[in-house]
Amino acid sequence: xxxxxxxxxxxxxxxxxxxxxxxxxxxxxxxxxxxxxxxxxxxxxxxxxxxxxxxxxxxxxxxxxxxxxxxxxxxxxxxxxxxxxxxxxxxxxxxxxxxxxxxxxxxxxxxxxxxxxxxxxxxxxxxxxxxxxxxxxxxxxxxxxxxxxxxxxxxxxxxxxxxxxxxxxxxxxxxxxxxxxxxxxxxxxxxxxxxxxxxxxxxxxxxxxxxxxxxxxxxxxxxxxxxxxxxxxxxxxxxxxxxxxxxxxxxxxxxxxxxxxxxxxxxxxxxxxxxxxxxxxxxxxxxxxxxxxxxxxxxxxxxxxxxxxxxxxxxxxxxxxxxxxxxxxxxxxxxxxxxxxxxxxxxxxxxxxxxxxxxxxxxxxxxxxxxxxxxxxxxxx
Numbered sequence: 001x002x003x004x005x006x007x008x009x010x011x012x013x014x015x016x017x018x019x020x021x022x023x024x025x026x027x028x029x030x031x032x033x034x035x036x037x038x039x040x041x042x043x044x045x046x047x048x049x050x051x052x053x054x055x056x057x058x059x060x061x062x063x064x065x066x067x068x069x070x071x072x073x074x075x076x077x078x079x080x081x082x083x084x085x086x087x088x089x090x091x092x093x094x095x096x097x098x099x100x101x102x103x104x105x106x107x108x109x110x111x112x113x114x115x116x117x118x119x120x121x122x123x124x125x126x127x128x129x130x131x132x133x134x135x136x137x138x139x140x141x142x143x144x145x146x147x148x149x150x151x152x153x154x155x156x157x158x159x160x161x162x163x164x165x166x167x168x169x170x171x172x173x174x175x176x177x178x179x180x181x182x183x184x185x186x187x188x189x190x191x192x193x194x195x196x197x198x199x200x201x202x203x204x205x206x207x208x209x210x211x212x213x214x215x216x217x218x219x220x221x222x223x224x225x226x227x228x229x230x231x232x233x234x235x236x237x238x239x240x241x242x243x244x245x246x247x248x249x250x251x252x253x254x255x256x257x258x259x260x261x262x263x264x265x266x267x268x269x270x271x272x273x274x275x276x277x278x279x280x281x282x283x284x285x286x287x288x289x290x291x292x293x294x295x296x297x298x299x300x301x302x303x304x305x306x307x308x309x310x311x312x313x314x315x316x317x318x319x320x321x322x323x324x325x326x327x328x329x330x331x332x333x334x335x336x337x338x339x340x341x342x343x344x345x346x347x348x349x350x351x352x353x354x355x356x357x358x359x360x361x362x363x364x365x366x367x368x369x370x371x372x373x374x375x376x377x378x379x380x381x
Contacts, residue, residue, distance in 0.1 A: 008034025133199035164263035
């Protein structure tokens with residue numbers, strides 16, 4: 001740990017709130033880097049050099065001060081950090097008048113330095129954790145062993161099963177979004193401690209990525225447990241913050257390489273899911289996500305959209321489109337579809353017949369029904 005001008009200024013300001021004498025802070029070379037008397041800054045203090053070289057308290061009276069360079073009467077005490085002298089703190093005044101303050105100011109200085117060192121260590125750890133998260137979800141030059149080694153140094157368990165989750169911050173009541181909102185969200189995700197690995201993945205898109213620990217069951221991972229935690233997060237945000245969020249959870253894939261694949265499914269879900277829900281699961285949007293990938297293959301995309309385009313061309317009021325989507329959203333259950341649309345069963349039958357006529361697809365045949373269903377999904381993307 002090295003004394004800086006920022007830390008020295010904190011020591012001077014805090015110490016001089018306690019005592020009424022001028023306080024000086026010298027670095028390991030005896031140069032004054034903080035002082036209650038600005039005119040003394042950057043001067044070499046021979047009394048401090050003596051305190052450093054001999055590792056002792058140096059008291060200087062007025063007559064001795066006249067014989068030394070850059071020195072006034074006072075008392076100078078070595079600052080110790082982890083058993084090493086890193087500087088000196090001095091108090092100006094007659095030694096007999098200020099002797100009682102010496103240890104108090106020294107203790108204040110060392111506490112401030114310890115706090116600064118702790119914050120530096122926390123920031124270092126946080127920055128490297130974020131870098132590791134980004135290495136895990138994106139193509140990396142590091143191999144698996146190197147990633148595990150970095151995680152071990154950061155005391156992170158990468159053997160814990162995890163899924164990738166993308167959280168997008170949205171404006172609430174006209175609030176302008178900034179990096180501060182993303183940082184607040186990161187704090188909410190990290191505290192209370194739940195072993196989340198968090199990083200800001202895109203400042204431009206206002207997105208944060210979380211590698212969430214999960215519990216595996218015979219049927220996959222425990223989704224209900226994560227839903228509870230997500231709702232708790234929504235409650236905390238609604239109570240204290242001026243923004244809202246949208247969450248997309250990817251699927252689980254084993255091994256360390258699976259985290260990047262999980263991230264891709266979360267990203268695709270966030271980008272393509274047509275649900276208005278603010279909580280999106282990849283498992284609920286598999287087909288829309290997979291179909292969206294066809295957009296890069298023009299002829300396949302065109303063929304997939306063909307049935308719905310034919311229907312749109314003849315259905316100027318959108319009644320048939322609305323009926324078809326309701327029919328599929330209720331798993332082709334006629335009764336539920338009629339209840340939702342408030343129509344008679346015969347009306348539904350008439351509309352289905354009309355849809356079949358316009359698209360040349362038989363909804364009672366599994367291939368035709370699937371083709372029509374995928375075509376309706378493609379119209380969302």
